[in-house]
Amino acid sequence: MFEILIIVFLVFILIAAVAAVEMKDLLSSIMALSVVGFGLVIIFIFLAAPEVVSAQLIVEMLCFVSLVVVVNKTSKTDETKLYSMREISPVSAGLFFAIIFIIFGLWGIKGLPPFGEPVMKVSSIYIQKVISEIGAKNIVTAILMDFRAFNTLIEVILLITLFVGVATILRKKGRKDAESN
Amino acid sequence: MGTLIYISSFLLFLIGLYCVVVKNNLIKIIIGIKIMGYGVCLFYIMISYKSNAIAPIVLKDAKNYTDPYPHAIIPAIMAASFAAMILMLATSIRLYEKHKTLDMSKIKELKG
Numbered sequence: 515m516f517e518i519l520i521i522v523f524l525v526f527i528l529i530a531a532v533a534a535v536e537m538k539d540l541l542s543s544i545m546a547l548s549v550v551g552f553g554l555v556i557i558f559i560f561l562a563a564p565e566v567v568s569a570q571l572i573v574e575m576l577c578f579v580s581l582v583v584v585v586n587k588t589s590k591t592d593e594t595k596l597y598s599m600r601e602i603s604p605v606s607a608g609l610f611f612a613i614i615f616i617i618f619g620l621w622g623i624k625g626l627p628p629f630g631e632p633v634m635k636v637s638s639i640y641i642q643k644v645i646s647e648i649g650a651k652n653i654v655t656a657i658l659m660d661f662r663a664f665n666t667l668i669e670v671i672l673l674i675t676l677f678v679g680v681a682t683i684l685r686k687k688g689r690k691d692a693e694s695n
Numbered sequence: 696m697g698t699l700i701y702i703s704s705f706l707l708f709l710i711g712l713y714c715v716v717v718k719n720n721l722i723k724i725i726i727g728i729k730i731m732g733y734g735v736c737l738f739y740i741m742i743s744y745k746s747n748a749i750a751p752i753v754l755k756d757a758k759n760y761t762d763p764y765p766h767a768i769i770p771a772i773m774a775a776s777f778a779a780m781i782l783m784l785a786t787s788i789r790l791y792e793k794h795k796t797l798d799m800s801k802i803k804e805l806k807g
Contacts, residue, residue, distance in 0.1 A: 594719035608716030629697025630746035653751035657767040676778040
């Protein structure tokens, strides 16, 4: 019953993703993209992942707002055509790699643990240590801030680099223009 | 039934891959990359689910928790895909100012 419910939501998400890819109007395409994102939030709640739910909600909001701002500044409809015959080679190469991905994916699914029974070799040690030594209530926060603290530090550095990069790209005036003014 | 659930996350990734390869509009390509990121996140959460278990928050008489390790990795994936998306959006604003179009087949200055 539970798995059927999840599959219904997954089919809904897949339909929204196809709509996001195929719509001509870019604003409605972005709407369909955030339908995918918020549908994922519902699935994460069902699969018992509260930390990921909060992170996904924040990231989804920011993505939606920035995409709408960019589409408002640029063109609102997708007037492009598909590739012509002359440019068929990148498309065929891409489809070739997609087929390879499908084959290896179907091969790799056999080696996965069955749904609902994860392999918890590392995580069981983490859970024991959190309960006995660290004493945090939220295990994910303990992993993020204690066991994998350097990973989190690098993530913050990545966000700072992002802001520097965006400021560099979107800066209106170069230094010479500022001096001449 | 479980295999169907795994396959649907693969399908989500493939829809994004199709969008990146075939579409010609820059915004559409960015949307495709976002969908690929969603597929990866969904797959990580799926392999962390444990049936008849609670979310990884310590309670007194609970012994079954879902796997907390992928939950700690997912925010890194999200931050990376978000950063890539914002940088691509900034670049596409600059390209639109210069070429007055978002069509990849008409922006050919860098073509080798």
